[in-house]
Amino acid sequence: MFNFDWFYGLLSSLGLYRKEAKILFLGLDNAGKTTLLHMLRDEKLVQHQPTQHPTSEELSIGNINFKAFDLGGHRIARRVWSDYYAKVDAVLYLVDASDKERFAESKRELNALLSDESLRNAPFLILGNKIDLHYAASEDELRYHMGLTGVTTGKGKVNLADTNVRPIEVFMCSIVRKMGYGDGFRWVSQYI
Template identity: 50%
Template sequence: MIKDDRLQSPQPTHFPSSEELKLGNLTVTAFDLGGHEQARRIWKNYFCMADAIIFLIDAADFERVDEARAELLDLITDEEISNIPILILGNKIDKKFAMDEKILKEKLGIGRICTGKTGKPAEGIRPMEVFMCSIFCRWGYGDGFKWLSSYLN
């Protein structure tokens, strides 16, 4: 939906796929690897190709936030990708009971290590920030992509 601006019912990712996306002046190859347990087993196979990570979380799914926290912590502490910027998109904020940014950061345990939406972090500090969005309503993710593109060549 982000690529061609057409509204479609999202289907769970069963197999990795890739798409070329244009983010401002930047053209990127995005890999959709999925987030279910079986898909997470292959994430490391793609680390060598990654210049950035976009971690998409359902901000309305309180039942799976602990699982997301554990997976995000694994990414954050992996030495192979320790300097790769991470954009965390808290999606589905159009839902009535979705977490706001402060609660999402708290539930993920990342409030103190996010580096901010403006300015650059100090040398040696991995850029990481949360942007709340609704892909369905088509808002919020553009700011996140703009932030992320400032760290890519």
């Protein structure tokens, strides 16, 4: 179970009270973007229809207001992703770790995002979702297929002042089991 009190305390200790952030929830269709967004908002697991149109939610966690945009992941929806890149504080990219047949497609979309000049300063949190399924990829397997082996910056703090490195990291999670994504949010919150 995700401990929101712990998360609030963490955000406070990181000096993130009273901050506002714009986070894009991106990834292919059926990766879990809408499920995660609603889990963060309502702490309830609900079956959702595929996202047909971009939606946004204002999430307050402690004294931080996140404006989260779920832009959908089907092929037509991906065409409008770039319309939302302005002033993005972080990108959360979800991958269905159980759908190995779509790894190449997901990698192409992630590579396009990572190479987009308007997102060059945005930290990227990649969540490998659905690890509760026995046939889901391991973290190493997901890193390999997404082209992230040796590319990520580590799960600790990256000092951005001394480097020209964009924070990027992979965390494995199960939204339905409420596990793993809290670590990912803790990591990305360092850079907002």
